[in-house]
Amino acid sequence: DTGVSQNPRHKITKRGQNVTFRCDPISEHNRLYWYRQTLGQGPEFLTYFQNEAQLEKSRLLSDRFSAERPKGSFSTLEIQRTEQGDSAMYLCASSLLAGTTDTQYFGPGTRLTVL
Amino acid sequence: GQNIDQPTEMTATEGAIVQINCTYQTSGFNGLFWYQQHAAEAPTFLSYNVLDGLEEKGRFSSFLSRSKGYSYLLLKELQMKDSASYLCASLDSNYQLIWGAGTKLIIKP
Numbered sequence: 001d002t003g004v005s006q007n008p009r010h011k012i013t014k015r016g017q018n019v020t021f022r023c024d025p026i027s028e029h030n031r032l033y034w035y036r037q038t039l040g041q042g043p044e045f046l047t048y049f050q051n052e053a054q055l056e057k058s059r060l061l062s063d064r065f066s067a068e069r070p071k072g073s074f075s076t077l078e079i080q081r082t083e084q085g086d087s088a089m090y091l092c093a094s095s096l097l098a099g100t101t102d103t104q105y106f107g108p109g110t111r112l113t114v115l
Numbered sequence: 116g117q118n119i120d121q122p123t124e125m126t127a128t129e130g131a132i133v134q135i136n137c138t139y140q141t142s143g144f145n146g147l148f149w150y151q152q153h154a155a156e157a158p159t160f161l162s163y164n165v166l167d168g169l170e171e172k173g174r175f176s177s178f179l180s181r182s183k184g185y186s187y188l189l190l191k192e193l194q195m196k197d198s199a200s201y202l203c204a205s206l207d208s209n210y211q212l213i214w215g216a217g218t219k220l221i222i223k224p
Contacts, residue, residue, distance in 0.1 A: 042119075042202050042214030043158070056211070091157055101146070101165075102210045106157035 004107035006092050012113045013082055020078045021110045025094030032075050033104060034067055035091040043091055049075060050097070082114045117141045119215035121203050126221045127193055135188045135201050135218045143208020147179050147186045150202040152217065158202055161188070190220075198222045 005024045013019050025032050031050050035043035046065065047057040052072040064082075069075040079086055089111050093104040118140045127133040139147065146165035150158035164170055164179035164186060176189040188201055200217040207213055 040216065040219075042204070042216045043212075044214075045211065048211070056209070097210060101163070102206060103148070103160055103163060104212060105160060106150075109157045111155075 004092055004094050004105055006090075006107040006110050008110055009108060010111045010113075012115065014115050015084060016081055018078065018080045019082060019112065020076055021090055021092075021112075022074060022076050023092030023094075023107055024074045025092070026096075026105060027073075029094035029096045029105075030072075031095045031097050031102065031104075032069055033093040033095070034075070034077050035093065037089045037091055037109075046077070079112075082112075084114045087112055087114045117205075117207065117213045119203055119205060119213055121201075121215040121218045123216070124219045124221065126223060127190075129193055129195060129222055129224050131193050132189065132191050133193060133220065135190075135203075135220065137186045137188075137203030137215060139184050139186070139203070139205040139213070139215075141205040141207040141213050144181065145206040145208065145210060147177075148204045148206065148212065149175075149177055149186075149188045150204065152200045152202055154199075161201075193222050195222050195224070 007022045033048040034046040037043045049069040064080045067077045089109045091109045092107045095102045095104045121137045149161040152158040162177035169178045174191045179186045200219050202217045203215040204212040
């Protein structure tokens with residue numbers, strides 16, 4: 001296993017369109033996170049899963065955003081009716097929560113541009 | 116509230132040493148992480164501290180003081196490839212990472 005992968009790497013869309021991103025975590029990892037990052041800022045938490053259960057979703061997250069992890073393996077993040085403010089890098093990370101250690105490993109990200 | 120503070124930008128010279136500081140206030144604490152992020156790339160894991168003291172890993176070392184809510188990342192023998200943003204993140208009581216905005220490190224020849 002070579003790490004976390006994300007597809008696509010880049011996505012350009014028009015305002016109002018729906019987009020879907022995919023994340024494949026490291027295979028033995030039980031936790032999967034989605035973040036959004038804009039220039040000059042740290043990652044902003046969106047949501048996370050432990051196995052197939054979505055345990056938390058950011059209160060700042062609009063209802064236009066939804067994420068799934070149906071079989072506890074890969075995950076998808078969908079943004080409906082995209083807006084220009086959604087333009088950002090979308091990062092996925094996975095981890096193996098074991099005891100009190102939970103190191104997150106990131107995928108390469110999907111850069112979204114909304115025109 | 117939860118807060119992570121680190122300098123926005125630092126400049127250092129190739130071959131020198133630089134220390135990047137981070138102070139944190141989070142709901143509960145399960146450790147402090149440092150990540151490196153090159154421009155337009157994803158963060159990569161550098162270090163994890165949960166106990167007080169210094170952890171050394173090659174040219175990079177990370178220090179933690181839990182009582183002071185303080186950490187630093189020390190980079191020695193700086194190389195041009197060390198030019199990047201360095202992100203400090205605290206793992207809170209829910210095992211979620213609370214991130215700083217990152218410190219952009221500029222290395223000059």
